[in-house]
Amino acid sequence: MHQPKRFKKISGIEIPIHEYAEEIRSGSRLHLSKAITLIESMNRDRQEVGQELLQLLLPVTGRSIRIGITGVPGAGKSTFIETFGMMLCEKGHRVAVLAVDPSSSISGGSILGDKTRMQDLSRHPNAFIRPSPSAGTLGGVHRKTRETMLLCEAAGYDVILIETVGVGQSETIVRGMVDYFLLLVLTGAGDELQSMKKGIMELTDAIVVNKADGDNEKLAKKTVREYKQILHFLQPATPKWTTSAFAVSSLKNIGLDHVWKDISEFQNQMKESGYFDERRKLQTKDWFRAMITDRLIDEFFSQKRKNAYDLESQLVQGELTVSQAVDKLFKS
Amino acid sequence: MHQPKRFKKISGIEIPIHEYAEEIRSGSRLHLSKAITLIESMNRDRQEVGQELLQLLLPVTGRSIRIGITGVPGAGKSTFIETFGMMLCEKGHRVAVLAVDPSSSISGGSILGDKTRMQDLSRHPNAFIRPSPSAGTLGGVHRKTRETMLLCEAAGYDVILIETVGVGQSETIVRGMVDYFLLLVLTGAGDELQSMKKGIMELTDAIVVNKADGDNEKLAKKTVREYKQILHFLQPATPKWTTSAFAVSSLKNIGLDHVWKDISEFQNQMKESGYFDERRKLQTKDWFRAMITDRLIDEFFSQKRKNAYDLESQLVQGELTVSQAVDKLFKS
Numbered sequence: 001m002h003q004p005k006r007f008k009k010i011s012g013i014e015i016p017i018h019e020y021a022e023e024i025r026s027g028s029r030l031h032l033s034k035a036i037t038l039i040e041s042m043n044r045d046r047q048e049v050g051q052e053l054l055q056l057l058l059p060v061t062g063r064s065i066r067i068g069i070t071g072v073p074g075a076g077k078s079t080f081i082e083t084f085g086m087m088l089c090e091k092g093h094r095v096a097v098l099a100v101d102p103s104s105s106i107s108g109g110s111i112l113g114d115k116t117r118m119q120d121l122s123r124h125p126n127a128f129i130r131p132s133p134s135a136g137t138l139g140g141v142h143r144k145t146r147e148t149m150l151l152c153e154a155a156g157y158d159v160i161l162i163e164t165v166g167v168g169q170s171e172t173i174v175r176g177m178v179d180y181f182l183l184l185v186l187t188g189a190g191d192e193l194q195s196m197k198k199g200i201m202e203l204t205d206a207i208v209v210n211k212a213d214g215d216n217e218k219l220a221k222k223t224v225r226e227y228k229q230i231l232h233f234l235q236p237a238t239p240k241w242t243t244s245a246f247a248v249s250s251l252k253n254i255g256l257d258h259v260w261k262d263i264s265e266f267q268n269q270m271k272e273s274g275y276f277d278e279r280r281k282l283q284t285k286d287w288f289r290a291m292i293t294d295r296l297i298d299e300f301f302s303q304k305r306k307n308a309y310d311l312e313s314q315l316v317q318g319e320l321t322v323s324q325a326v327d328k329l330f331k332s
Numbered sequence: 333m334h335q336p337k338r339f340k341k342i343s344g345i346e347i348p349i350h351e352y353a354e355e356i357r358s359g360s361r362l363h364l365s366k367a368i369t370l371i372e373s374m375n376r377d378r379q380e381v382g383q384e385l386l387q388l389l390l391p392v393t394g395r396s397i398r399i400g401i402t403g404v405p406g407a408g409k410s411t412f413i414e415t416f417g418m419m420l421c422e423k424g425h426r427v428a429v430l431a432v433d434p435s436s437s438i439s440g441g442s443i444l445g446d447k448t449r450m451q452d453l454s455r456h457p458n459a460f461i462r463p464s465p466s467a468g469t470l471g472g473v474h475r476k477t478r479e480t481m482l483l484c485e486a487a488g489y490d491v492i493l494i495e496t497v498g499v500g501q502s503e504t505i506v507r508g509m510v511d512y513f514l515l516l517v518l519t520g521a522g523d524e525l526q527s528m529k530k531g532i533m534e535l536t537d538a539i540v541v542n543k544a545d546g547d548n549e550k551l552a553k554k555t556v557r558e559y560k561q562i563l564h565f566l567q568p569a570t571p572k573w574t575t576s577a578f579a580v581s582s583l584k585n586i587g588l589d590h591v592w593k594d595i596s597e598f599q600n601q602m603k604e605s606g607y608f609d610e611r612r613k614l615q616t617k618d619w620f621r622a623m624i625t626d627r628l629i630d631e632f633f634s635q636k637r638k639n640a641y642d643l644e645s646q647l648v649q650g651e652l653t654v655s656q657a658v659d660k661l662f663k664s
Contacts, residue, residue: 051653058650143655150653198567199531230565233558235530281648288647291658292640296628308624315620316613318390321383321482323475326623 017049021056024155029128032155039147040133054147057154062280064153065267066160068174071184072196076210077163078117079250080184085118087256088159089126096157097121099132100145100164100174128157139294142173146287149177175203176283176290179276180263181237183207185227187219201230203237206262212247213254220247239275241266307332349381353388356487361460364487371479372465386479389486394612396485397599398492400506403516404528408542409495410449411582412516417450419588420491421458428489429453432477432496432506433464460489471626474505478619481509507535508615508622511608512595513569515539517559519551533562535569538594544579545586552579571607573598639664 023031038050183204212220227245248255270276355363370382544552559577580587602608
């Protein structure tokens, strides 16, 4: 194996890199945070150190359950994660909360940026919350979140929660990096599903109807029945797993233990069948392939964007065939 | 505009290319068939002639309704197309039947290869049936079918039916080349949907329950109700269009007129709103983009397949990070 560099004089790392890795393994939050900053860095040299660090830690990654959480804005994702995360921390788990926020690459802002959204959890010694990387392409955000997840696992976090808002391809991307995918919804299945992305239900391992409290409780239970009815007809996201629906109240901490029980059963079943590891291997391969494709397209269009744009308008005018346009573009 | 070649001595084309195009426009089946053979050819020169011919004809393409038809094997696609096509031919329409069959690239066989499947239709003067291209990558089959469709339009076919079996990405690809997408199913929604591809219902503009005759009729109507119930919750494939479900019997020619009425209404509404043309333009742009991506990936992996494979196994072993593997591959 390639010999890691002994010593780095890059800001924040002034100790031998294997000692630095050891600090992360032993649970130092400071070192974990700084390592994530290296992974997220735009600077080539820092990125490389980040990669070496991650490479050293790879053997101790993977020992977690990776849970994706999605839902329309207003479904109560932060409150759910706050309550669910606190419950798990109290059970002795170590919980890392990450996010993939495609809007951050446009706005420069980021979800989870404001830790005040999860006041109790962010102060709990067993929890680690990291906001979404605030810049870069979706592919870049994807890479950073995936690698941050691995660093958190190396640091001993055994539950990883990855939050995403349902914009663009973000759900598919998060589905591609987690074991279990959870869709958080509000009452009234029909209206909400109509506004959700196509095929979203077939990505999910559980549907959680939130805000099942007070006047809303009855309606929430009706919504659970409706979702179960639809789920009955659809293909499950995970082979041989029956996607179910639950009513919970994140605010009043009702029903969240059922969700955790479902996740634990899922994990047991999938590990027993071997699909747990198999899916992770497939995910790594898919990720490799996706990064290659992204880079090929980026490099190609960075030189040919103008030509492609011109050819595209000729196409729409019906002046040449698509095959001819592609040939011209590659020859240009 | 680029001046088309005057004369080609390539087998099958011995007249000036613009005269050849004129023959197609005037409805010569022989010239149409030979033009399709040029489009499907593996020979670079013939392909180019095919493209020039298509380019000449582009101004007279597009004047059709493009209908995609999918369904599991056994759903009765050939019988449906036979009866539906005959009905349209009798109404005075000119109907072209094409196919995208991803399995043909593996087996070398092709659906629609056997015209005996559609005995009456294949003999009708208003119908033109062309089997699926029997070799090549799915991207290649896709290109050929799309370009064949344009040639058929230039030859005056005003209804294009594109059949596909539900394997791999074929439905998404066919959805990307048609205006209206129809899913043919059997009775018993639950079992069948479970075996269908994820998200398929959200690609379809109509669900047609086939074999609604004899003892099966009651069950077919129940199935229609079940599908309508599910559809109520899902996003429509075409914005502002309500996907509906119909019971038909292709064998006894019952209910097929309802399907045609639905298609006609669809066409009127979409043309009025402008979405008909807008979607076609988007489809052309997507196709352009997809062909570029396919070619980039093909060219890249034709040189680096071995390296990519080696790096992939190192990845799965956890010996290096995905970012490192991608860097190595691009530097190799």
